Amino acid sequence: MTTWPPLLVAVVVVxxxxxxxxxxxxxxxxxxxxxxxxxxxxxxxxxxxLLVARVxxxxxxxxxxxxxxxxxxxxxxxxxxxxxxxxxCLLGVLAIVFSRRxxxxxxxxxxxxxxxxxxxxxxxxxxxxxxxGDLFNLFVFMEILSLSGYALVAVSxxxxxxxxxxxxxxxxxxxxxAVLFAIGMLYALxxxxxxxxxxxxxxxxxxxxxxxAFGMMALGFMVxxxxxxxxxxxxxAHAIAPSPVSAILSGLVVKVGIVGxxxxxxxxxxxxxxxxxxxxxxxxxxxxxxIVMGAFFAVFQDDVKxxxxxxxxxxIGYIVMGLGLASxxxxxxxxxxxxxxxxxxxxxxxxAGALIFxxxxxxxxxxxxxxxxxxxxxxxxxxxxxxxxxxxxTAGFLCKWYIALGAVEAxxxxxxxALVFGALFIFIYYIRMVNAFYFRPPRDPAILEVRExxxxxxxxxxxxxxxxxxxxVLGRIPLSFIEPxxxxxxxxxxxG
Amino acid sequence: MKRALVIALxxxxxxxxxxxxxxxxxHGSPDAPAHTHVAPRYLERGAEEAGAENIVTAVILNYRGxxxxxEVTVIFTAMAAVLxxxxxxxxxxxxxxxxxALPVSMIVRFIVRVLAPFIVLFSIxxxxxxxxxxxxxxxxxxxxxALVIALTLIMSDEQAARLLPRRPExxxxxxxxxxxxxxxxxGLLLTGDFLGYPVGHESALVATLMLTFVEIGIGVGGAMVxxxxxxxxxxxx
Amino acid sequence: xxAALWHNIDYAACVVLFCIxxxxxITKHNLIKKFMGLNIMETAVFAFIVATGVVEGGNAPIMGxxxxxxxxxxxPQALILTGIxxxxxxxxxxxxxxxxxxxxxxxxxxxxxREAE
Numbered sequence: 001m002t003t004w005p006p007l008l009v010a011v012v013v014v015x016x017x018x019x020x021x022x023x024x025x026x027x028x029x030x031x032x033x034x035x036x037x038x039x040x041x042x043x044x045x046x047x048x049x050l051l052v053a054r055v056x057x058x059x060x061x062x063x064x065x066x067x068x069x070x071x072x073x074x075x076x077x078x079x080x081x082x083x084x085x086x087x088x089c090l091l092g093v094l095a096i097v098f099s100r101r102x103x104x105x106x107x108x109x110x111x112x113x114x115x116x117x118x119x120x121x122x123x124x125x126x127x128x129x130x131x132x133g134d135l136f137n138l139f140v141f142m143e144i145l146s147l148s149g150y151a152l153v154a155v156s157x158x159x160x161x162x163x164x165x166x167x168x169x170x171x172x173x174x175x176x177x178a179v180l181f182a183i184g185m186l187y188a189l190x191x192x193x194x195x196x197x198x199x200x201x202x203x204x205x206x207x208x209x210x211x212x213a214f215g216m217m218a219l220g221f222m223v224x225x226x227x228x229x230x231x232x233x234x235x236x237a238h239a240i241a242p243s244p245v246s247a248i249l250s251g252l253v254v255k256v257g258i259v260g261x262x263x264x265x266x267x268x269x270x271x272x273x274x275x276x277x278x279x280x281x282x283x284x285x286x287x288x289x290x291i292v293m294g295a296f297f298a299v300f301q302d303d304v305k306x307x308x309x310x311x312x313x314x315x316i317g318y319i320v321m322g323l324g325l326a327s328x329x330x331x332x333x334x335x336x337x338x339x340x341x342x343x344x345x346x347x348x349x350x351x352a353g354a355l356i357f358x359x360x361x362x363x364x365x366x367x368x369x370x371x372x373x374x375x376x377x378x379x380x381x382x383x384x385x386x387x388x389x390x391x392x393x394t395a396g397f398l399c400k401w402y403i404a405l406g407a408v409e410a411x412x413x414x415x416x417x418a419l420v421f422g423a424l425f426i427f428i429y430y431i432r433m434v435n436a437f438y439f440r441p442p443r444d445p446a447i448l449e450v451r452e453x454x455x456x457x458x459x460x461x462x463x464x465x466x467x468x469x470x471x472x473v474l475g476r477i478p479l480s481f482i483e484p485x486x487x488x489x490x491x492x493x494x495x496g
Numbered sequence: 497m498k499r500a501l502v503i504a505l506x507x508x509x510x511x512x513x514x515x516x517x518x519x520x521x522x523h524g525s526p527d528a529p530a531h532t533h534v535a536p537r538y539l540e541r542g543a544e545e546a547g548a549e550n551i552v553t554a555v556i557l558n559y560r561g562x563x564x565x566x567e568v569t570v571i572f573t574a575m576a577a578v579l580x581x582x583x584x585x586x587x588x589x590x591x592x593x594x595x596x597a598l599p600v601s602m603i604v605r606f607i608v609r610v611l612a613p614f615i616v617l618f619s620i621x622x623x624x625x626x627x628x629x630x631x632x633x634x635x636x637x638x639x640x641x642a643l644v645i646a647l648t649l650i651m652s653d654e655q656a657a658r659l660l661p662r663r664p665e666x667x668x669x670x671x672x673x674x675x676x677x678x679x680x681x682x683g684l685l686l687t688g689d690f691l692g693y694p695v696g697h698e699s700a701l702v703a704t705l706m707l708t709f710v711e712i713g714i715g716v717g718g719a720m721v722x723x724x725x726x727x728x729x730x731x732x733x
Numbered sequence: 734x735x736a737a738l739w740h741n742i743d744y745a746a747c748v749v750l751f752c753i754x755x756x757x758x759i760t761k762h763n764l765i766k767k768f769m770g771l772n773i774m775e776t777a778v779f780a781f782i783v784a785t786g787v788v789e790g791g792n793a794p795i796m797g798x799x800x801x802x803x804x805x806x807x808x809p810q811a812l813i814l815t816g817i818x819x820x821x822x823x824x825x826x827x828x829x830x831x832x833x834x835x836x837x838x839x840x841x842x843x844x845x846x847r848e849a850e
Contacts, residue, residue, distance in 0.1 A: 006684055006688075006689065006690045009562075009680075009690045013565075013677055013680065013690070016565070016569050016673060016677070017673070017674075017677050019569075019572075019576075020569075020572055020670035020673045020674060021670065021674075023576070023666045023669070023670070024666045024667055024670065027666055065561060065562040065689070065690055065691045066558060066559065066561055066562075066683070066689055066690070066691040066692050066693070067687060067688070067689035067692040068559060071533070071534050072534060072537055072538070072559055073559055073560070074560055074561075074562040074563060076562075108583070108584035108585075109584070110583050110584040111579075111580050111583055111584055114576045114577075114579045114580035114583070115580060117576045118573070118576050118577060118580055121569065121572075121573050121576065124569070128566070134563075136560075136563060136812050136815075137560075137562060137563055137566065139816075139819075140563050140566035140567060140570065140815060140819070141566060143566075143570055143819045143822075143823075144566060144569055144570055144573055147570060147573045147574060147577060147822055147823060147826060148573050148576075148577065150577070150826060150830075151573075151576070151577030151578075151580050151581055151826060152580075154580075154581045154830060154833070155580045155581065157581075157585055157833075159837060162581070162830050162833040162834045162837065163834060163838075163846060165581075165830055166764060166827065166830045166831070166834065169823070169826065169827055169830065170758065170767060170768070170771065173771050173775075173823055173827075174755075174758065174771065174774065177771075177774050177775055177778055180778050180782075180816065181751070181778045181781065184778060184781050184782040184785060184809075185516065185517075185520065187530060187782070187785060187808075187809070188520050188521060188528070188529075188530055188785040189520065189521070189529060190529050190533065191528070191529035191530040191531070191532060191533030191534055191535065192529075192533050192534050193534075193808075201529070201533070206519040206520075207519075208512075208515050208516050208518075208519045209516040209517070209519050209520050211516075212512050212513060212515070212516035213516070215512070502756065502759055502760060505755075505759070506752050506755065506756055509751075509752055509755060510748060510749070510752045513748040513751070513752075514738060514745055514748055515734070517738070517741050517744035517745055517747075517748055518734055518737040518738040518741055518745075519737065520741055520744060520785075522740050522741065523740065523741050523742075523743050523744060523784060523785075523787065524787050524788060524789040525788075525789065526788050526789065526791075526803055528785075530785050530786065530806055530808075530809070531786075531788055531806055534808060535786075535806045535807065535808050538794075538807055538808065539794060539802070539804050539807065542794075542796070542807070543796040549795055549796045549797050550794070550795045550796075551794040551795065551796065551804070551807040552794060552795075552807045552810045552811050552814070554807075555807050555808055555811035556811045556814060556815075560811060560812075563811075563812070563815050564815065566815070567814075567815040567818045567819070568818075570818060570819050570822045571818055571821070571822050573822065574821070574822030574823070574825045574826055575825075577822075577825075577826045577829070578825055578826060578829040581826070581829045581830060581833055582829050582832065582833065585833065585836065628795070628797070629795065630793070630795070632814075634814070634818060725825050725829075728829075729828065729829060729832060
């Protein structure tokens, strides 16, 4: 199956065009902005699906904007890892649908068009980030998505939202600068910005600058991915943001750090400029620490969204550990967990958003008994909870199994223990949540009177919950889909 | 204790960085990879194949046009972000700031008024001459934006509000990305590549027109965005 | 090592500037000063990248009659133009947030804000 080559550029340009026109369309009525944003994202999804279908069929392909040859123009490259575009579009569409009622309730009306514009820009930035094959272009898209992300955290105007956003902004900006510094060094060493070209020219470069550049880049991406102990910006930002934004931030934006790490590994492994043993070891340990610490902090949270935010740190820990293991099964499990965690965490955050929308309460204590009033929403949340713990046959199980397998394969059974231990912790706190929703007596009987979430919220939640189950049953498909990319990634170091 | 930690952290950053930059190719040497790999092509053929004598402009608008599309998107994002954060804020002012600052002196008033037309002229010059001299759309747009800011300072709020066109305001704010995407699509129709510019002697005029259109779009968009950000921030005075 | 560093003194200066910025970000409590530190870091990196494009005795890369090679490398300059716009945008948003924090909390000192929470 072939596609029209410039289609690759459309997956970025369409949402940008939609975003800059959203304030124009929403000038008179805010609802029009919602419709417009939804239309834009649906169109983008069609493009993304065509691209994913092509990569599944014929492997990676690329397109250079402006018709230049490769190192001179900017190459957009779509490989198996870029298939994350499909999940970005899916969550984007669902978050926009969910926002329709939520935004009207939570935001001042004049802000709504800008809210949708920023949401689209954020998605466009992520789409661009995951398909670009050029280092500086990577930075530009990273800034689009970071900047819109900071603003989306603050958009609700709640009291500590701005503080959370500022903290996020400072950490995010420092990490972006570190990445840019690294890109500058790689440019000084190779004279090129194209990733594949840089990788091929890095072989004879002096070791010290290459090591520092890789280190800075890894550090920058780890801040974006919120690895312990660089996670301190995440809990407040993700908990205070409007729920659809939390779903996007937790499900997708932190994964940008992971995709960035994958790109870094692609360059580093291909160039064979230096041995990455040290970085891998650091990643394994930090991953294990994140799993345990994230889960540990989550247990003590009463605020539902805060708990989910800490659980994100824990799950990112799994992914990073999988990457650090540098064994085939580990990296495959990690890559697929990027997809699955996005779906699961979006289910949970949107579910929590629906609860907050109807009840106005956000702590486990206050929400006790809500399961009887909002059965569908809470059922979906429970599905999400079971998935994230990793109980078969749900989406979370296979990836964690693969990562554990990878740990044994790479000769680090200790890390498999960390993983199981983390899973136990996660099990405790999600059981606590489900228990509170269903079995604890309500603190305030009025909570039994609230109505089920409106259709525009319920449909996205149920779609996601269904996907959690479906991905569990069909879990082998993404695993075998990503496998060629991982094999290619690890081939230069003799893995796979 | 805290001081020691800070010093340790700074050393942990500085020492590896210094070791790294010491090993980089020598500064200013024409044999460094940065000067022998991609850049020579830009320098040798940029003027003819990219349609701008200023090679920096050729790189920005043509070779690496997608970056610049990203750049204008970033600046639009900044505006949307500032508006989303500041507009319609629920007034929970903890501290009342004085309603208005000092009255502007006559000298400032006079000088801004006298200079205004020249600044406009200069900004247009910078926008339109970007492909042959240092400058370009964003630089010119910034100058125009600065003028709007200067005028805002000497006017009452009502007068200042009339400075920016009211009706098509939101279209103009998006002018830069819109102009870029329109040019990109035009390139797609003419050459079959997004952001492609027709090459060759006979179509040089078309390429120049497209470049100029982008520059004007970036200029107008940049000026509008900067003025809007400034006004939004000043609105809560 | 020292000799090599001396040759790359421009890069070393950027590293020093970078660390000054980082120091400001870490130690200052005032949010605007924190952000100025961030701007210093950004400037350091921009200066570094522009410096990678310098050629000894090079001319500005603007073609036309009467100009001679060698030329300065145009690519880093083009990149940094984009980088500057990105930095300006981040600054704009940061200042917007600071304005809101001031309105809501009446202070922009990080330590006082922490107490207020």
